[in-house]
Amino acid sequence: MPRIDSIYKAIDDLQLGMDELKIGNNIMSDSRFREGMNLVTEVRDFLLEVKLHVGNFTLSDIKRKEVS
Amino acid sequence: MTIEREQMGANGVFLNMVSNLVSAMATIANKNLPESHMEKHGCWKFIPYSITSAYSLLTVAYEESLKSPLRPPKFLDCGCGIGNIVMLAALMGFDATGIEFSQKIFNVAEILREAGGYPRWSIIKGNILKYKDYSKYDVIYYYCPLVDNGLEEEFENRLADMMRVGAIVICCGCGNDMFANDKRFTGQLKNRHMY
Numbered sequence: 001m002p003r004i005d006s007i008y009k010a011i012d013d014l015q016l017g018m019d020e021l022k023i024g025n026n027i028m029s030d031s032r033f034r035e036g037m038n039l040v041t042e043v044r045d046f047l048l049e050v051k052l053h054v055g056n057f058t059l060s061d062i063k064r065k066e067v068s
Numbered sequence: 069m070t071i072e073r074e075q076m077g078a079n080g081v082f083l084n085m086v087s088n089l090v091s092a093m094a095t096i097a098n099k100n101l102p103e104s105h106m107e108k109h110g111c112w113k114f115i116p117y118s119i120t121s122a123y124s125l126l127t128v129a130y131e132e133s134l135k136s137p138l139r140p141p142k143f144l145d146c147g148c149g150i151g152n153i154v155m156l157a158a159l160m161g162f163d164a165t166g167i168e169f170s171q172k173i174f175n176v177a178e179i180l181r182e183a184g185g186y187p188r189w190s191i192i193k194g195n196i197l198k199y200k201d202y203s204k205y206d207v208i209y210y211y212c213p214l215v216d217n218g219l220e221e222e223f224e225n226r227l228a229d230m231m232r233v234g235a236i237v238i239c240c241g242c243g244n245d246m247f248a249n250d251k252r253f254t255g256q257l258k259n260r261h262m263y
Contacts (some may be wrong), residue, residue, distance in 0.1 A: 048215075049115055060125060060238065060240045061237070061238070061239040062125055062129060062236065062239075062256060063237055063239075063253040063256060064132065064234065064235070064237075064253065064257065065228070065231050065233050065234065065235050065253055066252065067252050068233050068252070
C-alpha cells in the first residue's frame with residue numbers, strides 16, 4: 001500500500017507537469033502529444049480515485065438526527 | 069478458477085459479477101464526461117462504492133427505520149451516479165430515490181432504472197447543493213460526491229440543517245468529519261469503520 005502523501009505528491013507533480021507542457025507547447029494540436037496527454041490525464045484521475053479510496057476519506061458515519 | 073469459485077461460493081461469484089458489471093457501467097458513464105468535469109463543477113466522476121459495505125450500512129439504517137414502520141422508509145442517495153446503490157436500497161425494501169448532477173451519468177442511470185424491473189426506484193437530475201427536499205427522507209446516503217472540501221462542507225451543512233429530526237444519515241468516504249462532530253446527531257448506529 002503506497003503512503004497517502006506519496007499519492008498526493010504524485011498528483012501534484014503530474015498536474016504541474018501537465019500545466020508546464022500545456023504552457024510550453026501548443027501540444028493539443030498535435031495528435032501524438034494529445035494521446036500522450038490523455039494517458040497522463042487518465043493516470044492523474046486514477047490517482048485521484050486512489051486518494052479517495054485509501055486516504056482518511058473512507059471512514060463511514062451512520063447517525064440519527066435527534067434535535068433540530 | 070475452480071478453486072476461486074469454490075472459495076467464493078455462489079454468492080461470492082454473483083457479487084463479483086455484479087461488481088464487475090457496475091464497474092463496466094461506471095466506465096461507460098464516465099467515458100463521455102469532459103476533461104473539465106471535476107474542475108468545472110467540483111463533482112467527482114462516478115466512482116462506485118463497495119456493494120457489501122453499502123449493504124451492511126443500509127441494513128442497519130433499514131432496521132432502525134422499521135422501529136416506526138408507517139410505510140416503507142424513504143431513501144435518498146445524494147450524487148447517486150448510475151444509481152446502483154439506489155437500486156440496492158429498492159431491493160432491500162426502501163422507497164428509493166437518487167439525485168445526480170451530471171447529465172451524461174444521469175442518462176446512464178435512466179437506462180439502468182428503465183431496465184431494472186421491480187422494485188421501482190426513481191432518479192432526479194439535480195444539484196445536491198440546491199436541493200430543497202431533504203426533509204422528505206428517512207435515510208440519506210452519500211459517498212463523497214464533491215471534490216472540493218469547501219463545497220462538500222456546504223453540502224453537509226445544508227443536509228444537516230434540512231434533514232428532519234429522526235432521519236438517519238449515512239456518510240461514506242468524506243474527510244470533513246461533519247457528522248462525527250455535529251451535536252444534533254447521536255452516536256454511531258454502527259461502529260465507525262474503515263470500509
